[in-house]
Amino acid sequence: MHSSKPGIFCGFLLLLAGACSAATEEGGTNRTAGTVSTNPTDNAAPANGGLITPSDNGGLINGAAGGPATPLPGLGANVCASARVTATRITPSVYFVIDGSSSMNAPFGGSGTRWSVLRDALVGPEGVVQKLDSVVKFGMTIYSNNDPMKCPAMAEVPMKLSNLATMSSAYPAMETGGGTPTGEALQHVVDGLPDFKNMIDGAVAPPIIILATDGEPNGCYSPATCDWLDWVNCLGMLLAAPASYDTTLAAVRAAKVKGVPVWVISLADGLNNIPDLQKTANIGAGLADTASPGAAIYSPKNPNELTTTLTKLLGDAVTCEVQLAGTIATTRACEGMVTMNGTPLACNDAQGWKVTDAKHIQLQGDACSRFKSDPTVVLDARFPCDVVVPD
Numbered sequence: 421m422h423s424s425k426p427g428i429f430c431g432f433l434l435l436l437a438g439a440c441s442a443a444t445e446e447g448g449t450n451r452t453a454g455t456v457s458t459n460p461t462d463n464a465a466p467a468n469g470g471l472i473t474p475s476d477n478g479g480l481i482n483g484a485a486g487g488p489a490t491p492l493p494g495l496g497a498n499v500c501a502s503a504r505v506t507a508t509r510i511t512p513s514v515y516f517v518i519d520g521s522s523s524m525n526a527p528f529g530g531s532g533t534r535w536s537v538l539r540d541a542l543v544g545p546e547g548v549v550q551k552l553d554s555v556v557k558f559g560m561t562i563y564s565n566n567d568p569m570k571c572p573a574m575a576e577v578p579m580k581l582s583n584l585a586t587m588s589s590a591y592p593a594m595e596t597g598g599g600t601p602t603g604e605a606l607q608h609v610v611d612g613l614p615d616f617k618n619m620i621d622g623a624v625a626p627p628i629i630i631l632a633t634d635g636e637p638n639g640c641y642s643p644a645t646c647d648w649l650d651w652v653n654c655l656g657m658l659l660a661a662p663a664s665y666d667t668t669l670a671a672v673r674a675a676k677v678k679g680v681p682v683w684v685i686s687l688a689d690g691l692n693n694i695p696d697l698q699k700t701a702n703i704g705a706g707l708a709d710t711a712s713p714g715a716a717i718y719s720p721k722n723p724n725e726l727t728t729t730l731t732k733l734l735g736d737a738v739t740c741e742v743q744l745a746g747t748i749a750t751t752r753a754c755e756g757m758v759t760m761n762g763t764p765l766a767c768n769d770a771q772g773w774k775v776t777d778a779k780h781i782q783l784q785g786d787a788c789s790r791f792k793s794d795p796t797v798v799l800d801a802r803f804p805c806d807v808v809v810p811d
Contacts, residue, residue, distance in 0.1 A: 502756075504802045505746035505810055512737045513557040513579050513627035516542065517606055520564040520575075520596035523635050523688070529722025534634050534687045535595040537723045541730055543588040548730045553584040556734065559627070560587050563605030566598035571640035572605040573598070579627060602637035603667025606682075610675045617679035626680045628737050629704075634687035636663040636694065665696035672703045681705065683733055685718045687726075692717040740788035746810040747778045748803055756803030760787060 524535040531537060543549050549558050559579030565571040575590050577583065609629065616626035672682050682704030686692040698714050705715035718733070720726040748756070753775035754767035766772035771785035781801070783791050791797050 501805070502802045503746075503805050503808055503810060504800065505744050505808055508743050508745070509555070510625060510739055510741050510743055511555065511557060511581070512625065512739065513559070514734060514737050515559040515579055515609065515627045515629050516561070517602075517609055517629055517631045518560065518562045519600055519602065519633035519635065519687075520562045520566075520598075521600040521635060522564075522595065522597045523600075524595040526634070526688075528687065529720075529725075531723045533595075536593075537726060538632060538687065539591055539593070541723065541726050543584060543591055548727070548734055549584050549587060552734060552738075553582055555581075556738065557581050557627070558583045558587060560590065561605060561609055562591065562596060563601060564596040564598040565601050565640060566596050572601040572608065574605055574608065599638045600633065600635045601640045601667075602631070602633055603665070603669070603671050604640050606631065606668060606671035607674065610671055610678065610680065613675075613678055613680055615678045617677070626678070628733075629675060629680060629682045630685060630733060631682055631700075631704075632685040632687060634691065636691075636697075637665060637668050638663045639667055665700065668700055669696065669703065669709075672700050676703055676706060683718070684715075685720070685726075685729060685733075687720070689721075692719045735792060738792055740783035740791050741776060742781050742783070742799065744779050744781065744801065744808075746808045748775065748808045749806075750775050750778055752807045753781070753803070755807055756801060759800045760790065761798055762800075 518538070520535075524538075525533050528534040528537045532540070541547055552558075557579045558577075560575075560577040562575045563572045565573060567573040573596065575592075575596070577587050577590050606629070613627070675682050682700070684697065684701040684704060686697065691697060697717060699709045701715040701717045702709055702711045707715055718729045720729045756767075758765045758767070758773050758781065765783070765787050768774050769784070772787055773781050773783050776782045782788075791799075
C-alpha cells in the first residue's frame, strides 16, 4: 500500500524572499539580501534558531550586501538577474481512531498491554506525536461502548498542530473498556470531515485516518429494541453485540467517497487474517474490496515493531512536495537553482528535485530522505526574474 521511505522527521523549511533590481546613481543594480520568512504553522526551528545565514555576499549576485551589484554578463545594468522565493512545507494531517475496548488490556510483546504500548508509541516521551507535534496536524478519537446508553462512547481531540498536550491528557492510562463499535466511531469521524474530492483546486489535503484495533467490531445494540424486563440479557447485548463488519465497511466507503484514506493497524494475532479486515484496508487504500494483492494491514508483534510501523506510516504521510510563494514557468524551471544547506541539488534528477506544477517543487531520492529525517535542513530556491513571479 505504501512505499518504504526512511526517516520521518520534517525539515523545517525557511527560504528567503529576494528583492529585485533598483537603479543606483552609478548605473548599477542594488539587490538587498532577502528577509527571513517562516511558516506560521511550523513551530520547530533549525539549530540556528530559524535564521538563514546568507551567502558570503549577502545573497547578492556579484555584489556586496547593500551596495551596487555588477550585472551578470549579457544582462543590462538594471536587469534583475535572479529572485528568491519563500516556500512552505505542505503540512500533513493524521487522525488516529483508537480501539479502547476491554481486550486492549491484553499483553503485547512482553512489554505491557496493547493499550499501554500503543499509548507510549504515540504520546509517550519518545512517541511519534512528541517528535512530529510541530509539523504534523494530529487528531484522535478513542472509542468503545463502555457506556451502554451511549454508543459509541468517544473521547475526541480535533486535529491541529502542537496537539501533544491535549492528546496526552485525553488518552487515559487504562483502556476505556467495553466492546468495539469500530464502524460507528469511524462513521462519526468521517461525517465530520469535508468532501476533499470536490474541494476547489485541492486547496487542503485530506487527512489520513489511522485505525488501530485489536478485535472484530461488534457495533452498538439499540436500547430501544431491548426488553428491559430481562435486564441482565439486555445489558449483555449492549456491551457485546454480535460481531459485524457491515458498519465498518460502510464507514470506510464513505471515507473513500470523500477522498480520505484509511490505514489499518492490527494489534491482535490473527486479526489481519479476517477477510473483512482486508476489505477494510483495501477500500481505505482506494482499491476494490477484493483486490489481490490487497492493501497492507500492519500487524506489529512487539513495541519495537509498533514504533517502526507508526514511523513508516507517518513517514509516508509527510511529503517532500514544497509550495512556492510564487509562480514559475514550468518549462524553464531548471534554469533556477535549489540548494540544500548550501549544496546545489540537480534538477530533474532522481536524487535532486523536479517541478510538479507552477507553484510546487518535489524533492526526490536522497534529497527527500534527508529533508524528512534532518530537522535542521534549509532549502534555498532562486530563479531568473523572467522565470518566477513572486506572490
